[in-house]
Amino acid sequence: MSFLEYAPAPESKSILHLKKSYGLFIDGEFRDGHGTPFTTISPADESPIAKISNANASDIDTAVAAARRAYDKVWSRMSGKDRGKYLFRIARLVQERTRELAVAESLDNGKPIKESRDVDVPLVAAWFFYYAGWADKLDHAGLGPAPKSLGVAAQVIPWNFPLLMLAWKIAPALAAGNTVVLKPAETTPLSALIFAEILQQADLPAGVVNIVTGAGDTGSALVNHPDVNKVAFTGSTAVGRAIAKSTAGTAKKLTLELGGKAANIVFDDAPMDQAIEGIVNGIFFNQGHVCCAGSRLLVQENIHDEVLDRLKQRLSTLRMGDPLDKNTDIGAINSKAQLERIRTLSDIGEEEGATRWTAECAIPDKGFWFAPTIFTNVETSHRIAREEIFGPVLSVLTFRTPAEAIAKANNTPYGLSAGIWSDKGSRILGVADKLKAGVVWANTFNRFDPASPFGGYKESGYGREGGRHGLGAYLQSGWHAESQRALPPAVGSPAKPVRAAKKGASK
Numbered sequence: 001m002s003f004l005e006y007a008p009a010p011e012s013k014s015i016l017h018l019k020k021s022y023g024l025f026i027d028g029e030f031r032d033g034h035g036t037p038f039t040t041i042s043p044a045d046e047s048p049i050a051k052i053s054n055a056n057a058s059d060i061d062t063a064v065a066a067a068r069r070a071y072d073k074v075w076s077r078m079s080g081k082d083r084g085k086y087l088f089r090i091a092r093l094v095q096e097r098t099r100e101l102a103v104a105e106s107l108d109n110g111k112p113i114k115e116s117r118d119v120d121v122p123l124v125a126a127w128f129f130y131y132a133g134w135a136d137k138l139d140h141a142g143l144g145p146a147p148k149s150l151g152v153a154a155q156v157i158p159w160n161f162p163l164l165m166l167a168w169k170i171a172p173a174l175a176a177g178n179t180v181v182l183k184p185a186e187t188t189p190l191s192a193l194i195f196a197e198i199l200q201q202a203d204l205p206a207g208v209v210n211i212v213t214g215a216g217d218t219g220s221a222l223v224n225h226p227d228v229n230k231v232a233f234t235g236s237t238a239v240g241r242a243i244a245k246s247t248a249g250t251a252k253k254l255t256l257e258l259g260g261k262a263a264n265i266v267f268d269d270a271p272m273d274q275a276i277e278g279i280v281n282g283i284f285f286n287q288g289h290v291c292c293a294g295s296r297l298l299v300q301e302n303i304h305d306e307v308l309d310r311l312k313q314r315l316s317t318l319r320m321g322d323p324l325d326k327n328t329d330i331g332a333i334n335s336k337a338q339l340e341r342i343r344t345l346s347d348i349g350e351e352e353g354a355t356r357w358t359a360e361c362a363i364p365d366k367g368f369w370f371a372p373t374i375f376t377n378v379e380t381s382h383r384i385a386r387e388e389i390f391g392p393v394l395s396v397l398t399f400r401t402p403a404e405a406i407a408k409a410n411n412t413p414y415g416l417s418a419g420i421w422s423d424k425g426s427r428i429l430g431v432a433d434k435l436k437a438g439v440v441w442a443n444t445f446n447r448f449d450p451a452s453p454f455g456g457y458k459e460s461g462y463g464r465e466g467g468r469h470g471l472g473a474y475l476q477s478g479w480h481a482e483s484q485r486a487l488p489p490a491v492g493s494p495a496k497p498v499r500a501a502k503k504g505a506s507k
């Protein structure tokens with residue numbers, strides 16, 4: 001097969017007004033932290049981007065105190081209509097600064113610019129617009145009359161969708177009348193700090209949103225601060241479990257959005273062209289750094305060879321390289337540590353007997369890269385079939401009957417998402433009903449909308465983000481599972497659901 005040659009089409013970095021160093025954003029202004037600063041680097045070439053402040057426990061005290069003051073004196077007293085105006089303003093400013101935010105995100109995270117520009121940042125604006133609309137309608141959200149906010153929300157987010165996860169956390173919290181202290185991940189703080197500039201531009205009252213940077217100890221000091229009322233965490237199941245433990249027995253409300261190992265199920269009557277694109281999008285979008293990635297492909301046995309041939313052909317056309325190039329399909333792995341994890345689990349896949357296939361592509365000299373990889377002959381007992389790899393690696397399993405597909409799909413400690421590809425509506429509905437996953441996509445994958453709730457079962461966490469349900473997590477009368485105190489079992493042990501689907505579940 002011959003390929004088209006693409007001339008480089010890099011997005012210019014000149015739109016960025018990068019500072020050499022960034023402080024913590026507390027009480028409406030940037031200030032130095034008291035911890036040892038760190039440098040955020042570009043994962044594509046390991047070059048330094050900026051020096052970032054590190055918040056220690058005393059900085060967290062200051063940030064939480066600022067959020068508490070802003071809550072008591074300003075935000076909790078403001079009408080929903082006025083809160084909504086600020087959120088609309090933030091949404092419009094995000095739209096105005098889309099290109100700048102997209103470049104910053106791709107630079108700091110390594111994701112292709114076409115994803116940050118066309119998916120991440122537009123969804124960020126959509127999330128703020130959506131929750132701006134709810135701010136003066138909380139009485140009509142079905143969450144009781146005159147629902148009350150919780151107070152100060154401590155929010156900790158991961159590195160895979162830095163700005164989008166920020167929007168998922170901050171927009172509903174503010175709409176519901178809470179104030180916020182948010183900590184972005186240590187490898188991707190840049191877009192959150194530019195967002196802080198947007199908050200200044202929007203004249204958001206000081207202290208309503210505070211952004212503190214740092215690593216796990218900063219996050220731990222934040223979620224364990226005695227004066228926070230709500231903890232919202234997105235990240236790994238291991239850290240989620242530690243937070244569930246440390247907040248147990250306190251009055252803090254907790255929502256956890258954790259990992260996943262989604263099954264993408266392809267039946268033999270599936271629309272094949274769409275299914276191939278859906279499989280690629282499901283696992284290779286954002287280098288597979290997606291909690292709901294379709295990392296386990298369950299393909300009906302009689303079409304296994306055809307699907308694999310077509311998949312390999314398609315993967316051979318993907319372009320890996322400079323995240324800022326508009327032609328790039330696969331960007332850089334976010335960090336050296338993540339690259340090590342992907343390599344280790346992939347090597348274990350081979351050692352355990354699965355067959356490895358890797359797309360041929362040139363690996364840049366510098367930076368962190370992993371070519372799209374498929375494992376066949378995978379057994380359900382293999383670690384690559386059970387553990388979240390969080391990289392561009394697909395594990396392929398087969399099934400013969402719908403019952404076998406369902407059993408294999410549910411054979412995981414996680415329960416975040418799943419996909420079904422079939423021409424038959426009745427089969428889709430029948431199978432979807434039996435899948436233990438918070439979100440089930442049919443003949444599509446990785447679709448997000450602010451009106452649609454998102455969240456998991458079992459070790460994927462509890463609580464829902466998005467939609468009316470997402471408001472509930474920030475209101476006293478909203479859904480708060482008593483069972484939230486039950487700890488998810490350790491990976492590998494028999495998984496029991498930590499919560500039943502109640503108000504707040506999407507299926």
Ligand code: NAD
Pocket residue numbers: 156157158159160161183184185186214215216217218219220221223234235236237239240242243257258259260290291292388390416456460461
């Ligand atoms: P991580 O748990 O290591 O880190 C997430 C965040 O928690 C970071 O900001 C980190 O600094 C902070 N943190 C680390 N230790 C902490 C502690 N003890 N107390 C408080 N905060 C702490 O996860 P990661 O590697 O950054 O992200 C990848 C994971 O996130 C994957 O497992 C992925 O599935 C999950 N994720 C889930 C969703 C979802 O919506 N379910 C979305 C994105 C990512």
